[in-house]
Amino acid sequence: MKVLVSGANGFLGRHVVSTLLARGHEVRALVRPASRTDHLQWADKVEFHRADLRQKQQLPAAMDGIDAVLHLAAAVAGDENQQFVHAVVGTENLVAAMAEGGVRRMLLCSSCSVYDWSKVNGVLSEDSPLEESGLYDRDGYAIAKRWQERVAQRFADMGECRLTVVRPGLIWGRGRESVPGEGVSCGPFDLVFGPMGRLRLTHAENCASDVVNALEADTAEGHRYNIIDRDSIRTWRWVGERNRRTQGRRIRVPIPYCVGIGVAILASMTSRLLFGPNGKLPGLFVPRRFQARFKPVRYNTAAIERASGAHPALSFEDCLARTFGEGDSGADSPSGSLSSAATRKPLSTS
Amino acid sequence: MVPAQSTPVSASFNPRKPMIQSDSQERNGTADGTRILRAAVIGAGAIAREHMKCLAERSDVEVVAVCDLSAASGQAAAERYGVHRSFTHHSELLKEARPDVVHVATPPQSHFAIARDALLAGCHVIVEKPVTVSYEDAAQLLELARERELILVEDQNYLFNGSIQRIFELLNSGEFGEVISVEVSICLDIISGGRFSDTNVPHPTLAMPGGAIFDFLPHLASLAWGFVGRHHAVATSWEKKDPATPLPYDEFRALVRAERGTASLSFSAHTQPDVFWVRVNGTKMRASANMFEPRLTLDRVRTGLRPLIPLFNGLKEARDVRRAAIGGLWRKLAGGPGAYEGLWRLVGQTYDAIQGQAPVPVSLAQVDDVSRLVQDLTATENRL
Numbered sequence: 001m002k003v004l005v006s007g008a009n010g011f012l013g014r015h016v017v018s019t020l021l022a023r024g025h026e027v028r029a030l031v032r033p034a035s036r037t038d039h040l041q042w043a044d045k046v047e048f049h050r051a052d053l054r055q056k057q058q059l060p061a062a063m064d065g066i067d068a069v070l071h072l073a074a075a076v077a078g079d080e081n082q083q084f085v086h087a088v089v090g091t092e093n094l095v096a097a098m099a100e101g102g103v104r105r106m107l108l109c110s111s112c113s114v115y116d117w118s119k120v121n122g123v124l125s126e127d128s129p130l131e132e133s134g135l136y137d138r139d140g141y142a143i144a145k146r147w148q149e150r151v152a153q154r155f156a157d158m159g160e161c162r163l164t165v166v167r168p169g170l171i172w173g174r175g176r177e178s179v180p181g182e183g184v185s186c187g188p189f190d191l192v193f194g195p196m197g198r199l200r201l202t203h204a205e206n207c208a209s210d211v212v213n214a215l216e217a218d219t220a221e222g223h224r225y226n227i228i229d230r231d232s233i234r235t236w237r238w239v240g241e242r243n244r245r246t247q248g249r250r251i252r253v254p255i256p257y258c259v260g261i262g263v264a265i266l267a268s269m270t271s272r273l274l275f276g277p278n279g280k281l282p283g284l285f286v287p288r289r290f291q292a293r294f295k296p297v298r299y300n301t302a303a304i305e306r307a308s309g310a311h312p313a314l315s316f317e318d319c320l321a322r323t324f325g326e327g328d329s330g331a332d333s334p335s336g337s338l339s340s341a342a343t344r345k346p347l348s349t350s
Numbered sequence: 351m352v353p354a355q356s357t358p359v360s361a362s363f364n365p366r367k368p369m370i371q372s373d374s375q376e377r378n379g380t381a382d383g384t385r386i387l388r389a390a391v392i393g394a395g396a397i398a399r400e401h402m403k404c405l406a407e408r409s410d411v412e413v414v415a416v417c418d419l420s421a422a423s424g425q426a427a428a429e430r431y432g433v434h435r436s437f438t439h440h441s442e443l444l445k446e447a448r449p450d451v452v453h454v455a456t457p458p459q460s461h462f463a464i465a466r467d468a469l470l471a472g473c474h475v476i477v478e479k480p481v482t483v484s485y486e487d488a489a490q491l492l493e494l495a496r497e498r499e500l501i502l503v504e505d506q507n508y509l510f511n512g513s514i515q516r517i518f519e520l521l522n523s524g525e526f527g528e529v530i531s532v533e534v535s536i537c538l539d540i541i542s543g544g545r546f547s548d549t550n551v552p553h554p555t556l557a558m559p560g561g562a563i564f565d566f567l568p569h570l571a572s573l574a575w576g577f578v579g580r581h582h583a584v585a586t587s588w589e590k591k592d593p594a595t596p597l598p599y600d601e602f603r604a605l606v607r608a609e610r611g612t613a614s615l616s617f618s619a620h621t622q623p624d625v626f627w628v629r630v631n632g633t634k635m636r637a638s639a640n641m642f643e644p645r646l647t648l649d650r651v652r653t654g655l656r657p658l659i660p661l662f663n664g665l666k667e668a669r670d671v672r673r674a675a676i677g678g679l680w681r682k683l684a685g686g687p688g689a690y691e692g693l694w695r696l697v698g699q700t701y702d703a704i705q706g707q708a709p710v711p712v713s714l715a716q717v718d719d720v721s722r723l724v725q726d727l728t729a730t731e732n733r734l
C-alpha cells in the first residue's frame with residue numbers, strides 16, 4: 001500500500017519508514033518545510049511532501065493516491081501550549097485533509113501516557129482506564145496525547161476512517177539512550193525510583209515493526225495496542241546496563257517507589273495546605289505525574305503479539321548491542337532496520 | 351493603577367444596556383448585590399488560559415463560552431475551566447452565548463474584527479496587547495466604544511504589576527518627587543529558538559511593522575506612558591544584527607520625549623541574560639524593577655554622615671534583593687497569577703468597573719495614547 005507517514009524523519013519515524021520499505025510498501029514522507037532530509041538513508045527511496053501540520057492548507061495535496069496515513073508526528077518538547085498545538089491541532093488538520101482526500105485508513109501513534117496511572121494496579125493492558133478526571137494535573141505531553149486520541153476517535157466514530165491506535169511505551173535506541181521512567185540524575189548520582197519495577201521499554205526497531213504490523217493487520221482496525229517489548233527489564237538493570245556502556249562511573253541510588261510517591265503525596269498535601277488548589281510543584285512532586293513515570297506494574301503484551309503474529313526479533317541484548325555497539329545500526333541506518341523488520345512479518349495481513 | 355488617567359466609572363459609564371441580558375440573568379446576582387457577569391474568552395492559547403484562571407477566582411463572573419478556530423483547543427479549555435460551551439467562530443458565540451464581557455486573546459491580526467463585532471453586540475471588551483495592528487483600527491474601536499458607552503480595555507498588564515504599582519504609590523504620596531525619565535529595557539533571546547524563530551510556520555508578528563519586536567512594543571509604550579505621559583516626539587533605531595534569523599529586526603532602541611519627561615526604550619534579542627528592567631528616575635528617588643522577578647530596589651536621597659550612606663544603601667539593596675528572591679520562590683510555589691499578576695489585577699479592576707465599584711483601570715484615552723506611541727515607534731520617518 002502507499003502510506004503517508006507524518007513525522008517520518010522523527011526518532012521513531014525513521015525506523016518506521018525503513019520497515020515499511022522493507023515490507024514493500026510505498027512511502028510518502030510528510031516532513032516540515034525546514035527539516036533536513038539529506039542525512040536520511042532512505043531519502044532517495046521515498047517521496048517527500050513538505051508541510052507543517054499546523055497549517056491545514058498545505059495538507060490536502062499530501063493525500064493524493066494515499067491508502068493509509070501513519071500519524072507519528074507530535075512535539076515532545078516545548079511548553080504545554082506548543083505541544084497541544086503540534087499534536088492536537090495538527091491531528092485535527094490531518095484528519096480534515098484525510099476526509100477531503102478520501103483516505104479511509106489511519107494508524108495513530110499515541111502513548112502509554114494516556115492511561116490513568118493512579119488506577120492502574122498490577123497489570124497494564126489496553127483495557128486499563130484512560131486519564132479523564134485528572135487529565136489537567138498531568139504534564140503537557142500527556143494532555144496533548146490524550147486529546148490527540150480523542151480527535152482521531154471522533155473522526156473514526158463519524159465513519160470517516162478505520163482507525164488503529166498504538167501506544168508505545170518508552171522508546172529508546174541509538175540517539176535516545178535514556179528514558180523518562182528510569183529516574184533522575186543528580187550530580188554523580190542516578191536516583192532510581194522503584195528499582196525492581198519493570199520499565200515499559202520498546203526499542204525503536206521493535207516498535208517500528210509492531211507499528212507496521214498493526215497497520216497491515218486487518219484484525220487491528222478499530223483496536224488499540226500497547227507496544228512494549230516482551231523482555232521484562234527492571235529499572236535497576238536498565239540504568240546499570242546503560243551507564244556501563246555510556247557514562248562510566250555513576251552511582252545508582254535505589255529509592256523504593258513507595259518512598260518516592262510518599263514524598264510526592266506529602267509535598268502535594270503541604271502545598272494544598274499552604275496555597276490551596278492553585279499551588280504549583282515540580283513534576284516529580286505531583287503524585288499523578290510521579291505515578292505515570294515510575295509506578296511499577298507488569299505489562300500484558302498479548303494484544304500486540306496477536307496482531308503481530310510473531311515475537312520481536314530483537315532481544316534486549318540485541319537492542320543493547322545495536323544501540324551502544326560499534327557499527328552503523330543507528331536511527332539513520334535503513335540497513336539495520338530492514339534486516340530486523342524482514343524477519344518479523346505478521347501472520348495476519350491485509 | 352495610574353488613577354489620574356483613569357476615567358471614573360461613576361461619571362462616564364452607564365451599566366451595559368440590557369440588549370443581550372435576559373430577564374433571568376438580570377435576576378442572578380451574588381450575595382452582596384452585584385450581578386453575575388457573563389464572560390466569553392475568544393482564543394484558547396496560553397494567554398487565554400491566564401484570563402480564564404483569573405476569572406475562575408471571581409464569584410461575580412461566569413465564563414459562558416470559549417472560542418477557538420481549533421475545536422479541540424476550545425473544547426479542552428472549556429473542559430479544563432468548567433465552561434459549558436465552546437465555539438469555533440466568534441460571531442456564533444456572540445449570537446448564541448450572549449456574553450456581557452468578551453476577552454480577545456487571539457493573534458493580533460484578528461483583534462480588530464473580533465473586538466469590533468463584540469462592541470457592536472453590546473459587549474465590554476478586554477483585548478490582549480496590541481489592541482490592533484494599526485493605529486487607525488484602534489481609533490475606530492475606541493470611537494465605537496465611546497459611541498456605545500462600553501468599556502474597551504487593552505491588556506497593559508505590566509502597569510499593574512506589584513512593583514510598578516508600588517512606584518505609583520510613592521509618586522502619588524510625593525516621596526518619589528517628580529519623574530525625570532524612565533528606562534524600559536527588555537532583553538530576551540527570541541532568535542535561538544521558540545515561536546518567533548519557527549522556520550516552519552512563521553510567527554504572525556513577523557508580518558507586522560517591526561516584526562517580532564512589535565509584540566513587545568505595547569509593554570514598552572504603556573510603561574513609558576505611565577511614567578512620563580503622552581509623547582511629543584520619537585527617535586528610533588531598528589537593526590538586524592543576525593542575518594540568519596527570520597526576524598526582520600532583532601535590536602531596537604528609542605528615545606521618547608513626553609509631556610512629563612523622557613523615556614528610553616529598548617529591546618535586545620542578543621543581550622544576555624534575559625531581563626526586563628524598568629528604571630524610573632525621580633527628583634527624590636530612583637526605582638529599579640525587574641519585571642521577570644518580583645524585584646524592586648529603591649535608592650533615595652539620604653541625610654546623615656556621608657561616608658556611611660553607601661553602607662546604608664548597600665544594606666537596603668541587599669534586603670530588597672533577598673526579599674525579592676524569597677518572594678519569587680514563594681510566588682512560583684503558590685501558583686496563582688505568577689508573572690501575570692498585572693493581568694489578574696487589570697482584569698479584576700475592569701470587572702469592578704463594570705459592576706460600578708471602581709474606575710476603569712485603562713481609559714480609552716490611555717489606549718489611544720499608547721497605540722499612537724506604538725505607531726510612532728514603528729514609523730519609518732522616526733528612524734535614525
